[in-house]
Every structure is written in C-alpha cells, then in structure tokens.
Amino acid sequence: MTAVAAHAAGGNDTACTFVDYGTERAGIAQSLDYAELDERARRLAAALQARCVPGDRAAILCPQGLDYVVAFLACLYAGVIAVPLYPPDDHRSNERLLAVTADAAPAILLTSGDGRDAARRVMADDPRFALIQVLGVDEIDAVPPYRPVVIGPDDIAYLQYTSGSTRRPAGVEVTHGNIQAGAFQILRSIRLTPGEAIASWLPLFHDMGLVFTLITPLFAGAHLVFTSPYAFILRPSRWLRLISDHRAVATATPNFGLDLCVERVSQSQRVGLDLGSLRAVVNGSEPVRRQSLQRFTEAFAGNGFRAETHCPAYGLAEATLAVTAATVGEGASARDFDAVALGEGLVRLAHDSTTPARTLVSCGRPVDQQVRIADPRTLTETAPERVGEVWVRGANVCSGYWNQPERTHETFGATLDGQSGWLRTGDLGFVFEGDVYIAGRIKDLVLIAGRNHFPDDIEAIVADAHAAVRRGTVAAFSVEESDAERLVVVAEVDPGSAAGLDAEVLLRTVRSVLFPAHGVELHRLVLVRPGGVPKTSSGKIRRTECRERYLTGSLRPAS
Known part of the structure; x- marks a missing residue:
C-alpha cells in the first residue's frame, strides 16, 4: 500500500x-x-x-x-x-x-x-x-x-x-x-x-x-x-x-507452461518474437523436468532465449511463496540420483547406466531464510545427504491457518535445535552440494513391498509412453488388493489421438520401462476421458481424490 x-x-x-x-x-x-x-x-x-x-x-x-x-x-x-x-x-x-x-x-x-x-x-x-x-x-x-x-x-x-x-x-x-x-x-x-x-x-x-x-x-x-x-x-x-x-x-510459470509453448506455438507465431530481454523465467509450483527446460531452450533459441534464463524455484503459500531459487543468470542444474537409494532415504549419484536413475532439477538455494531437512518421525535434523522433510524459518513464514489452531500448531509450530517457528512443508527433499532438491510430497509416497516410490517418476514414464496420454494428467498411487499394496495409474487420453491406442499394448509398454527403472510392477492402468483426473486450481494432481474415485468406481473411463 x-x-x-x-x-x-x-x-x-x-x-x-x-x-x-x-x-x-x-x-x-x-x-x-x-x-x-x-x-x-x-x-x-x-x-x-x-x-x-x-x-x-x-x-x-x-x-x-x-x-x-x-x-x-x-x-x-x-x-x-x-x-x-x-x-x-x-x-x-x-x-x-x-x-x-x-x-x-x-x-x-x-x-x-x-x-x-x-x-x-x-x-x-x-x-x-x-x-x-x-x-x-x-x-x-x-x-x-x-x-x-x-x-x-x-x-x-x-x-x-x-x-x-x-x-x-x-x-x-x-x-x-x-x-x-x-x-x-x-x-x-x-x-x-x-x-x-x-x-x-x-x-x-x-x-x-x-x-x-x-x-x-x-x-x-x-x-x-x-x-x-x-x-x-x-x-x-x-x-x-x-x-x-x-x-x-x-x-x-509452472513447468507445463514450457511444454505447452513447445507443443503449440507454431513456426509462424514465432516470427518476430524476441525473448532476449528475459533474465529470469521462474519455474515452480510443480516438479521441474530437465527435458522440458531443454526442449524450450532448443525451440526458442532462435528467438533470443538463453538457457541461463531458466530459474527453477521452490515455494509455497505458507512461506509467502519463495523459499529457494536458482541464481539468476546461472541457469538450471540437474543431476541423476540413484533411484533405489532415494527410495531408502539416501542421497547418492547414479554413477553408471546400469543404476536406476532419477533425474532431479535443483531448486537452488534459500532466499534470505533458513532451510533445514528434518526427519518427519523424530522431528530432528537429518544427517547430511539424507532425504527428509523440508523445514523453513524466516520473516516470510506465515502465522498459521484461519480458524484452525490445531493444524496451525502442527504445521507452523515445529522446533529445531531450540529454535521455534519452523514451518513443516510436507515436502520431501534434501540438500546436495548446497542446493535444495525436492523429491515429492510425504502424503503422496507410493509404498510397494516395503520400498518408497515417488509418483512423479512413475507418472512421467506413463506420459512419455504414448502421444495419446495427456502430459500433466497422470496420477499414480497404491491400493491394497489381495493383502498387498499394488500400484495403480490413472491417465487421461486425448480423444483426437487415441484412435489407434491399444490399452493392453500401452500397459505392456509402461511395464517394460517401469520395472527396470524403478523395480515396481504396475498392477493396473486406467485410461479416462479429459478432465477425469482431478486437479487443484493451480493444476496440481489430486492423487488422494483420484485414489478415492478409483476405489469407489466413480472414474470416467475413456470410451
């Protein structure tokens, strides 16, 4: 004001x-x-x-x-x-x-x-x-x-x-x-x-x-x-x-905005387009994909766009948005981590092609605030290079939730090393070589046969398996069937490009990639019509609600 x-x-x-x-x-x-x-x-x-x-x-x-x-x-x-x-x-x-x-x-x-x-x-x-x-x-x-x-x-x-x-x-x-x-x-x-x-x-x-x-x-x-x-x-x-x-x-923009530009901005629409003035394209609100950054850079390099303009960031409403960000002018940094080790809470690089890898893009370093990685069970700081819950403390951290004192205390009232006022984000992450990496949401972890799997990785594999699968509209979760946790994936398909889609062939394709990469078997793949996968107002997948719809039989199957 x-x-x-x-x-x-x-x-x-x-x-x-x-x-x-x-x-x-x-x-x-x-x-x-x-x-x-x-x-x-x-x-x-x-x-x-x-x-x-x-x-x-x-x-x-x-x-x-x-x-x-x-x-x-x-x-x-x-x-x-x-x-x-x-x-x-x-x-x-x-x-x-x-x-x-x-x-x-x-x-x-x-x-x-x-x-x-x-x-x-x-x-x-x-x-x-x-x-x-x-x-x-x-x-x-x-x-x-x-x-x-x-x-x-x-x-x-x-x-x-x-x-x-x-x-x-x-x-x-x-x-x-x-x-x-x-x-x-x-x-x-x-x-x-x-x-x-x-x-x-x-x-x-x-x-x-x-x-x-x-x-x-x-x-x-x-x-x-x-x-x-x-x-x-x-x-x-x-x-x-x-x-x-x-x-x-x-x-x-969220990451999908970059994908949308690559896929739908025609050559004629690029004529006269000059992106050379940009020094920061802040990318947040959903997982940042290395492939999306590379594709956008290649697509618009002729329009003056520079790779160092990419600025991956991490934030949330409870911290008045920004928590970490890449340094402007340095571009994005991505590393390949050992996927099996990450599922066990350990941070190790994937050193060769035989190691199942999970590519993560760095979200940069804290922006004028404190960030720590804590064990969500013991509520103590983790050892270096361990996966844990991201905790945040700073003047940007909000006071609580409107008329929800219990939830406010649970989320905003954490204490670490004698310091109060720590915000529990509910996000899993870790610090590697000084940079913060976000691995996923605690509540969305898929637990199969005693191992943790991150749904984003599974969803990306399904989205890349066939052109008819709509990117950003895939939900992975586990359900209990026959006394065991099973992996289920729900994916929207585009009616315009689904004419030649064989659901069984797609299922086999996904399984052939998913198991070698992550050691998890896909139990069921459900294809639904556009709009069938519930999302938040900001475009994030509502995995819990999607799981509920699956269990109650209220999903709208693709015809």
Whole structure:
C-alpha cells in the first residue's frame, strides 16, 4: 500500500497492463499508471470502509483483469482482509468456491462485469451467504472520503486458500510483514528495478500469480503486463508475445507452461518474437523436468532465449511463496540420483547406466531464510545427504491457518535445535552440494513391498509412453488388493489421438520401462476421458481424490 502510494506520487509510470483476448483475437490492452491505480484503490477502499470494519473479510470474485488488482489493493488500503478467489461459473461445480467462502465468512463480495449476477445466483440459495453484501468494483460512484488506517506488520493482509480438501479448506494467514518480506526476497533474487516489466498469465488468486506477478512488481515500481490463464491455454504464444512486446525481464510459470509453448506455438507465431530481454523465467509450483527446460531452450533459441534464463524455484503459500531459487543468470542444474537409494532415504549419484536413475532439477538455494531437512518421525535434523522433510524459518513464514489452531500448531509450530517457528512443508527433499532438491510430497509416497516410490517418476514414464496420454494428467498411487499394496495409474487420453491406442499394448509398454527403472510392477492402468483426473486450481494432481474415485468406481473411463 505504502509502495504504491509512493510510486503514485513520483510520476505517471505504468503500473499494470491487462491484455484482454475475450472479444478481440489480437487482444485489447488496458492500463493504469500508478497514480490512477492509487486513486481507484482509495475510492474502493472508502466504499469498503462505509460497509465494513477493519478485520472483516472481503472475498474477491472478479475475473482476471485490472479490477482484480484494484480490489486487492483496496482491501489493504481499508484494513480489510482480502480473500483472493475467482468468479463463480454456471457451467462447472462451484463446490470448492462455496466451501472457501463459507470458511472465510466474508462481510462482502467484490465482483465486476458479468460476475455480479453470477455471484448472486450462486449464493442466493445458500443460507450461509444470506447477509453477505455484493459490491461491484466497477460501480463505485459517490463515496465518502478515504480514511487512512494504521496497519501493523502482524496484521493479516489476506487469506491465501491452498489446495486443501473441499471439506476443510485451508486459508493461510498472510500478514503485512509477510508480504514485505516475501516481496523483497523475490526482488533481490530477480533484481527487478523500477520501470522494468514482468509478464504473466498466472491466475491472481493463486499464490504464485499474486505474490510474484502482482505484489512484487508493485513494491518495485515495475510494470506488470498480464493476461488470463484461459487466454494462455487457448493460445500459448500470447504469453511469449507479451514478453516480446513489452521487453519483460522476468516471468513465471509452472513447468507445463514450457511444454505447452513447445507443443503449440507454431513456426509462424514465432516470427518476430524476441525473448532476449528475459533474465529470469521462474519455474515452480510443480516438479521441474530437465527435458522440458531443454526442449524450450532448443525451440526458442532462435528467438533470443538463453538457457541461463531458466530459474527453477521452490515455494509455497505458507512461506509467502519463495523459499529457494536458482541464481539468476546461472541457469538450471540437474543431476541423476540413484533411484533405489532415494527410495531408502539416501542421497547418492547414479554413477553408471546400469543404476536406476532419477533425474532431479535443483531448486537452488534459500532466499534470505533458513532451510533445514528434518526427519518427519523424530522431528530432528537429518544427517547430511539424507532425504527428509523440508523445514523453513524466516520473516516470510506465515502465522498459521484461519480458524484452525490445531493444524496451525502442527504445521507452523515445529522446533529445531531450540529454535521455534519452523514451518513443516510436507515436502520431501534434501540438500546436495548446497542446493535444495525436492523429491515429492510425504502424503503422496507410493509404498510397494516395503520400498518408497515417488509418483512423479512413475507418472512421467506413463506420459512419455504414448502421444495419446495427456502430459500433466497422470496420477499414480497404491491400493491394497489381495493383502498387498499394488500400484495403480490413472491417465487421461486425448480423444483426437487415441484412435489407434491399444490399452493392453500401452500397459505392456509402461511395464517394460517401469520395472527396470524403478523395480515396481504396475498392477493396473486406467485410461479416462479429459478432465477425469482431478486437479487443484493451480493444476496440481489430486492423487488422494483420484485414489478415492478409483476405489469407489466413480472414474470416467475413456470410451
């Protein structure tokens, strides 16, 4: 808030530009300079102050665009706790949206455009939302004067809902102090300066989109250029065009974004594309694959892209995003580890081709915070080069989960070597030659015949087995059958390329690769239609939910 006001007073530099592809294929750009952004945020904050008291929650249900930016800032200006969400959809289930809204218990819903009517329709029949006000961000007329509020570093700025279950959503309490710490950590990492541009398609309700591509550039006095996730998925070249046209120096994406560009950006769309301005493509939110980095580099080298621009990183909402990152300008580092040893918790390189190997990309080193590897059973630090749970401690680590004291204590209340305040991430990882490597989620480990297997490796093998298998839509898990744990894989297939697919042949192909590489037998391969593998709002596979659907017979098999 203070940063935006300061930049507003200093001139009319552009704060944010949204390129809307909803009505025009070429896109319509809309911009706000810092003075305009500050003025709009203050007007909306005044309207919030007339309807709420500090500490009330305001759920943001605006579509991706400038109104979303204004709504988020206005909440901070008014001392109201923002709850970044997304508009309801008449054509899909809104169960999670309703569950999160009920958990946050907002006093007001902030909407714009067509979202107003949709919000009213979705909320109308639920008594939990009978008293919630609805305010259109783009409908602010006469308002009383804005009254500046006193905000402390420990005051909650917003609730970041993570990919927890629908039955019990988890809202991370992010304070104003956390925001400042997290933003400055990223600024120092990517060396962003005033006037430089960040380009993005990431959803603003997701922590990576909110912290990296909205909060961070506003702190720096930089220029955010963004579009919607839907626009990117429909035509991935739009993201690259934003980078090229605005000479963006940094951007961020989950790994699948790189794959999508390689597969769907045509040669004609690459004409005139210049990616030479980039110094950091931050890659996080899901496992980073060496093959994806190499393919992207090869595909766009002719457009000025440099391999050293890749910047793999690791983070989570509970740490206000960033935990570790590769050093900007050094590129990605990948090593081949002994897969069997990793399953036993030991870190050893695979020294020859006869050793089953697991390739992992380094997530770099801690960004102005402490990172330790702890044994999740004994809650003590592991010996060097052992696999354990990643623990984090720093000013960016949040205070807890909204209205969940027990879960807060379990996750945020760890103690190590007499120091309190350690965050238990739930991620397995290790430190090798000073770099942090992430091996997987503790809850997703596949235990077969007494050995641990990481589902990401199994899923990658299945995805590479046939062109009809949709990359990023494979789930591996274990089930108990005949008094033993068995490996099951569920994979989506693309109807357009599945005409010649023989499920039995695919099963044999996967088995022929999987067993020599990982020493595990595939019990069953289930092929489902697009959308059949459940995901989080950020695109992560919901393996536990997929397993439940398998056990209850509710998966939608491919025809």
